[in-house]
Amino acid sequence: MQLADDRSEAAVLPMSCVVQRRLVTACVVAALSLAPLTAQAAGAADVDALWNQPQGVSVDSAFYFVQAWWDGVTRATSDPTQRGFAELAQANADLLNTYTVLQQKRSGAGPQPVAVIDPFLSSIYNFITGSNAKAPVGSLLSWANQALLNLEGRGSTTDIAQSLLKDYRSQQAAAERDLAGGGDLSALWAENANRDTAFLVKIKGVTIASDGLAASLNDAGQSTIAIAARKHVDDKTKARDKTDKGHNGHPQGNGTP
Secondary structure, three states, X not given: OHHHHHHHHHHHHHHHHHHHHHHHHHHHHHHHHHXXXXXXXXXXXXXXXXXXXXXXXXXXOOOHHHHHHHHHHHHOXXXXXXXXXXHHHXXXXXXXXXXXXXXXXXXXXXXXXXXXXXXXXXXXXXHHHOOOXXXXXXXXXXXXXXXXXXXXXXXXXXXXXXXXXXXXXHHHHHHHHHOOOOOOXXXXXXXXXXXXXXXXXXXXXXXXXXXXXXXXXXXHHHHHHHHHHHHHHHHHHHHHHHHHHHHHHXXXXXXXX
């Protein structure tokens, strides 16, 4: 009986080893198959992707500086191309946030009610007093947030919009430097510049003279056009140099000695 048990265990052990080897092999194959897809997705230059970034903390929140710091950390990579795309995406996000904060100011929506808590408290308060308070807790949180914004030097909508437009130009310049050796990206720059220009027009549509943003918006528009033009000229120069080198390396015609 002991001999039979030893044989059965000897048969089970190799089988388990075979199963483990097959699992390890399958995992390795899966990892190798996913690696090229990941690299291709990371290296793809898609304008839509540069405009469809996940949104974090609202720009008019006192904690937006934490979001900005974290975004800077995530952009810190040794690959200049990936860093350049991230910087260009951040520049686009600055425009989106500028439009949002100005539109909110124009709508005058006021403090937003806190879900569940404010409706419950408002119903009780309004029943007792006969008033129409919609967001007692939301108003308190809005006051605290505004106090913190004042301490940060971003107390007004104009302050926030100006800082965003300044960061927009800064991120554009950084992206131009990092994407300088990224191949032919003139089409990407041109399409992104067209979207930027169109969005700047939308921002001007919700801006009034008292906002004091005319100069900042003009600088942003001029910067966008200038960078796109430079990238177009640079790419044409690279293409011409490549063609000239090809002609020099392969002279045409059969000259007679």
